[in-house]
Amino acid sequence: MIIHLKNNISITEAQSLAAKYQAVLIEGNPLVLVTTSKLKQADEGLQLVASDIFVTDTDIQLAGKQYIATKREIKLKDLSIGGSSANSIVITGPCSVESEEQIESAAQLCVELGVRILRAGCYKPRTSPYTFQGMGLEGLKLLDKMRSKYGLQIITEVRDSTHINEVIEYADVIQIGAKSMYDHGILRQCGKTTKPVLLKRGFGTTLQEFVQSAEFILSGGNPNVILCERGIRTFETKTRFTLDLCGVAWLKQNTNLPVILDPSHAIGYSYGVPDLARACMAMGIDGVLIESHPNPKVAKSDAEQQLNFDEFRALYPTLKSAAACAGHQVV
Amino acid sequence: MADTTTVSIDNVEQFKQQALVWANAFNVVCLLDSNGYSNDRYSSCEWVLAVDELSNDLTYGQEKSAQSFSELNKQVIAGKHLFGFFTYDLKNELESLSSNHADNIGFPAMYFFEPRFLFELRGSKLTVNRNYPETFELIEVISKCKPTDVYSATARLRCNVSKNEYVSKVQTIRQQIEEGDFYELNYCINFSAENVELNTWQTFLKLNECAKAPFSCYVKWHDRYLMCASPERFLKKSGRTLIAQPIKGTNRKAGTKQLNELQREALLNSNKEQAENVMIVDLVRNDLSKSAISGTVHVEELFGIYTFETVNQMISTVSAQLSSDVEPVEAIKNAFPMGSMTGAPKVEVMKNIEHYESFKRGLYSGSVGYFKNGDFDFNVVIRSILYNQTTRTINVPVGGAITYDSVPVQEYEEVLLKAQAMFSVLGAELLINN
Numbered sequence: 001m002i003i004h005l006k007n008n009i010s011i012t013e014a015q016s017l018a019a020k021y022q023a024v025l026i027e028g029n030p031l032v033l034v035t036t037s038k039l040k041q042a043d044e045g046l047q048l049v050a051s052d053i054f055v056t057d058t059d060i061q062l063a064g065k066q067y068i069a070t071k072r073e074i075k076l077k078d079l080s081i082g083g084s085s086a087n088s089i090v091i092t093g094p095c096s097v098e099s100e101e102q103i104e105s106a107a108q109l110c111v112e113l114g115v116r117i118l119r120a121g122c123y124k125p126r127t128s129p130y131t132f133q134g135m136g137l138e139g140l141k142l143l144d145k146m147r148s149k150y151g152l153q154i155i156t157e158v159r160d161s162t163h164i165n166e167v168i169e170y171a172d173v174i175q176i177g178a179k180s181m182y183d184h185g186i187l188r189q190c191g192k193t194t195k196p197v198l199l200k201r202g203f204g205t206t207l208q209e210f211v212q213s214a215e216f217i218l219s220g221g222n223p224n225v226i227l228c229e230r231g232i233r234t235f236e237t238k239t240r241f242t243l244d245l246c247g248v249a250w251l252k253q254n255t256n257l258p259v260i261l262d263p264s265h266a267i268g269y270s271y272g273v274p275d276l277a278r279a280c281m282a283m284g285i286d287g288v289l290i291e292s293h294p295n296p297k298v299a300k301s302d303a304e305q306q307l308n309f310d311e312f313r314a315l316y317p318t319l320k321s322a323a324a325c326a327g328h329q330v331v
Numbered sequence: 332m333a334d335t336t337t338v339s340i341d342n343v344e345q346f347k348q349q350a351l352v353w354a355n356a357f358n359v360v361c362l363l364d365s366n367g368y369s370n371d372r373y374s375s376c377e378w379v380l381a382v383d384e385l386s387n388d389l390t391y392g393q394e395k396s397a398q399s400f401s402e403l404n405k406q407v408i409a410g411k412h413l414f415g416f417f418t419y420d421l422k423n424e425l426e427s428l429s430s431n432h433a434d435n436i437g438f439p440a441m442y443f444f445e446p447r448f449l450f451e452l453r454g455s456k457l458t459v460n461r462n463y464p465e466t467f468e469l470i471e472v473i474s475k476c477k478p479t480d481v482y483s484a485t486a487r488l489r490c491n492v493s494k495n496e497y498v499s500k501v502q503t504i505r506q507q508i509e510e511g512d513f514y515e516l517n518y519c520i521n522f523s524a525e526n527v528e529l530n531t532w533q534t535f536l537k538l539n540e541c542a543k544a545p546f547s548c549y550v551k552w553h554d555r556y557l558m559c560a561s562p563e564r565f566l567k568k569s570g571r572t573l574i575a576q577p578i579k580g581t582n583r584k585a586g587t588k589q590l591n592e593l594q595r596e597a598l599l600n601s602n603k604e605q606a607e608n609v610m611i612v613d614l615v616r617n618d619l620s621k622s623a624i625s626g627t628v629h630v631e632e633l634f635g636i637y638t639f640e641t642v643n644q645m646i647s648t649v650s651a652q653l654s655s656d657v658e659p660v661e662a663i664k665n666a667f668p669m670g671s672m673t674g675a676p677k678v679e680v681m682k683n684i685e686h687y688e689s690f691k692r693g694l695y696s697g698s699v700g701y702f703k704n705g706d707f708d709f710n711v712v713i714r715s716i717l718y719n720q721t722t723r724t725i726n727v728p729v730g731g732a733i734t735y736d737s738v739p740v741q742e743y744e745e746v747l748l749k750a751q752a753m754f755s756v757l758g759a760e761l762l763i764n765n
Contacts (some may be wrong), residue, residue: 108356112472150356151477
């Protein structure tokens with residue numbers, strides 16, 4: 001149950017209420033208490049202090065349509081997604097920052113096409129400890145340079161809590177990778193900032209578990225969460241993962257959070273990325289994340305799934321048409 | 332790519348800035364801005380922005396330029412619209428000369444490209460080399476580019492020669508003139524700074540704002556940049572007519588119009604400036620006569636006085652009719668490097684310049700411009716800031732013509748006057764060693 005407290009309730013009072021009802025207190029305006037969803041009826045004590053009460057079916061509470069019936073609007077500087085807009089964003093860039101030259105050419109591609117958000121990883125959660133692990137802080141500084149030089153927004157991934165503060169400082173949008181979806185250290189830390197967070201779905205998690213991870217960030221006080229579907233593990237082995245478009249339809253129907261799709265990681269092979277990306281856009285979603293690299297053959301990570309620049313140039317205008325058929329526009 | 336589209340732009344000044352910001356994300360950019368001097372009868376364009384190369388087969392280092400001239404000539408005759416530059420050091424190919432000075436900027440000897448994107452502004456009318464939907468989309472993309480205020484450069488510029496050294500070199504040059512080795516020598520010095528993070532497009536916009544020169548240009552070639560506020564034309568070809576407009580003679584513009592009248596008069600009546608100017612006019616007449624139908628070389632205007640934002644200049648105009656057996660590129664080769672940046676006699680002074688100067692001129696005192704339908708227009712690269720982003724080095728070379736009448740200390744002051752706009756744009760702290 002979500003309880004909005006009346007504005008004459010002080011923080012100290014709210015804290016004691018939270019303790020009494022074993023609720024999470026969000027210190028915003030208004031002050032909000034969130035109890036377990038098992039509590040279905042507000043007692044007299046709660047009714048006295050509440051200005052609004054929302055009862056939910058499951059522990060998808062702050063993210064649920066039962067709490068906010070419309071999609072949340074998330075501001076990305078001068079851009080916004082969700083809310084009443086029908087905006088879709090395109091995010092591109094290489095899997096990892098590998099050198100200044102490489103990331104600069106990616107930034108230049110963004111400017112050429114009007115893509116506003118550059119994505120690249122600096123801390124890579126790799127499957128093997130013996131492969132390239134990312135450039136770390138040096139990579140973040142290169143991304144920062146691209147931001148000031150080309151006026152782009154930066155999205156980059158946090159791998160673990162050792163460098164989370166650096167990522168929060170440098171990124172415009174913080175990405176929590178699929179492999180970190182359950183890392184509560186990261187989730188809680190991201191709840192303390194108000195920078196937008198792109199939360200990727202773990203490949204072995206249910207939609208319920210996925211959205212509950214988002215609840216950790218929302219209940220920490222950060223309302224700016226974007227969900228990202230990037231493929232789940234199924235019995236199929238010909239493609240790396242299976243992009244769960246049914247799940248996306250469910251998320252659109254049942255949550256109030258914007259949804260972005262990542263076709264590159266889902267299929268794992270660049271040949272299928274353009275078709276899949278257009279299919280995503282045609283669902284009327286809030287954006288896509290597509291990996292591109294100046295020379296995918298020599299990429300230090302995820303070489304097989306990244307588009308080269310000419311492939312991306314050819315794909316980009318078709319994304320606009322695909323978005324348009326669902327009444328969306330690419331911004 | 333035969334498509335072109337013309338549209339109206341609401342806020343022209345803002346569009347110019349945003350377009351440059353957008354263009355700067357590409358590896359190759361050439362912007363030519365005549366700053367409203369386009370009413371001049373020889374003007375060619377108001378504002379042209381060429382971005383990204385369609386193919387990159389016209390870059391040449393030192394070794395290949397003989398072939399590159401003939402390849403360039405082929406493309407020019409084919410009527411291609413090409414943008415690019417010739418550096419001063421091409422002289423080493425054109426004459427039996429050499430240079431052993433270090434080059435800390437490193438533009439290739441010459442470079443031309445056919446642009447993938449081409450924007451031309453006339454008033455508020457913008458012409459783009461795309462069909463209508465693509466043009467609309469490009470303008471949309473450009474309008475999203477935000478000029479962000481990132482770096483404010485404060486460079487500590489150091490001159491490669493001390494004032495004393497300068498004075499004594501000028502004295503030696505005069506000595507040589509007295510001995511009859513040559514009549515006039517353009518001696519340049521270089522102010523440079525290292526480890527400077529420079530926002531190049533912002534620097535250019537500031538420089539252009541304070542100089543508003545008729546042959547301004549901005550060139551990006553990978554990590555090398557030229558920000559140029561040149562008042563001077565090197566050579567133009569229009570139909571069969573060749574026009575050269577050398578500048579010699581500079582003084583400071585006075586604060587009021589009346590006071591500046593006196594300055595203009597002083598410049599016009601200065602024997603020294605007239606002598607400098609006429610020597611170069613003679614040289615240009617000679618250069619043009621190599622390409623012209625005999626008897627057609629004509630001095631249209633001698634000692635014209637023109638006032639710019641910060642200086643008054645003495646400019647002469649020489650025209651000629653191009654002989655039918657001379658190719659357009661040949662006419663440039665016959666006149667390059669321009670006499671106003673060498674002195675006279677040309678080959679002899681170029682040898683001496685190498686001896687007196689201690690830096691490689693590179694693109695400075697070279698030329699930037701375009702070819703279109705066999706015609707061309709090229710400027711003289713002066714009043715410029717050159718920058719190498721990788722080595723983070725800034726060069727601000729400046730020079731002046733030394734003649735028999737030169738007073739060394741006054742020459743030094745003239746050089747500093749010419750550099751003033753660049754210094755103030757860079758917020759430069761000038762470190763002068765006596």
